[in-house]
Amino acid sequence: MKRIVILFATSFLFLAANGQKFMTKNGYIGFFSHTPMEDIKGDNNQVAAVLDIPTGEMVFQVLIKSFHFEKALMEEHFNENYMESDKFPKSTFRGKITNLSSVDFSKPGKYDVTVEGDLNMHDVTNKISVKGTIEVVQGGLNASSKFNIVPEDYKIAIPGVVRDNIAKNLEVTVTIKCAPVESK
Amino acid sequence: MKTYIKILLGVVLFIALAGIVVGIHFFRMPHKDLGKAKPDFIITAVDLQKAFEDNENAATAKYVKKILEIEGEVESVKTGEANVLNVSIKSGSDLSSVICTFVPATDPAKFTSGSRVTVRGECSGFLMDVLMNNCVLVK
The missing domain is CATH 1.20.5 (Single alpha-helices involved in coiled-coils or other helix-helix interfaces)
Incomplete structure (x- = not known):
């Protein structure tokens, strides 16, 4: 686990050497599952993210145990049966904006972006490509995205008896508000 | 019959x-009402962060999913998605702190940067900071 932290910290330092970067440790990632049987929502408000401006690179990292559910039992099942968060406590996304030239970081406004990269969770890494927006605001950057993931793509086994209670496609929402990192 | x-x-x-x-x-x-729950450990934010920094595996085994009562100095107060309140408590490190996410409807006005607080919450582990969830303000 230390290695992941070091990796994250060094990518952070690497980005630092390259120019202006923005970060947050209070970002939000949530997922939503809707089926006729029940709705399940998990929220994580402790997302760490770093965005590098000149390169369009970004790193997101979360602790699986920081996902919060309305019911205690859902949280327990999520951690113990599905995500096995004792074995795989973290999830990381490293990606890059593919249409960087369409964002003017010097001009406040909302820009549509496409981000491609590797999403790692439950010890499985998949390439994903998602659409989102970057909003250039006074003193920071806001970013958001909504996309779908399939639990089975990450070898998350959902037993047959409850398979109908969990959507085949989970809707993931990401919102972050980043502040510029001052170089020390 | x-x-x-x-x-x-x-x-x-x-x-x-x-x-x-x-x-x-x-x-x-x-979820457990941490306002009433008895803490498993009482520790300062400085010592807690240091325990994870020094030996993450040992600290994870000892503290994660346990109820901790931590004491320390408020570094920053942020409200995020759906007005969820995140308060960072200072550690001995410049880069890392203890981030506490509070239960809904906690008043952010109760926290001011620089003041000392005691918070009870469930430890989720270590990312770049020690993360605590389901937190309530004790004093």
Whole structure:
């Protein structure tokens, strides 16, 4: 686990050497599952993210145990049966904006972006490509995205008896508000 | 019908009903109210962050999913998605702190940067900071 932290910290330092970067440790990632049987929502408000401006690179990292559910039992099942968060406590996304030239970081406004990269969770890494927006605001950057993931793509086994209670496609929402990192 | 069959049926019915009630209870059970729960550990934010920094595996085994009561100095107060309150508590490190996410409807005005607080919450582990969830303000 230390290695992941070091990796994250060094990518952070690497980005630092390259120019202006923005970060947050209070970002939000949530997922939503809707089926006729029940709705399940998990929220994580402790997302760490770093965005590098000149390169369009970004790193997101979360602790699986920081996902919060309305019911205690859902949280327990999520951690113990599905995500096995004792074995795989973290999830990381490293990606890059593919249409960087369409964002003017010097001009406040909302820009549509496409981000491609590797999403790692439950010890499985998949390439994903998602659409989102970057909003250039006074003193920071806001970013958001909504996309779908399939639990089975990450070898998350959902037993047959409850398979109908969990959507085949989970809707993931990401919102972050980043502040510029001052170089020390 | 023989009496013992009646009794047996009654017992079976009672067990079945009890099972359903207990099942529903567990299914709908809310999270622990940490305002009332007894902490497993009482520790300063500085010592907690240091424990994870020094040996993450040992600290994870000791503190994660436990109820901690931590004391320290407020570094920053942020409200995020759906007005969720995140308060960072200072550690001995410049890059890392203890981030506490509070239960809904906690008043951010109770926290000012630089003041000392005692917070009870559940430890989720270490990312770049020690992360605490389901937190309540003790004082």
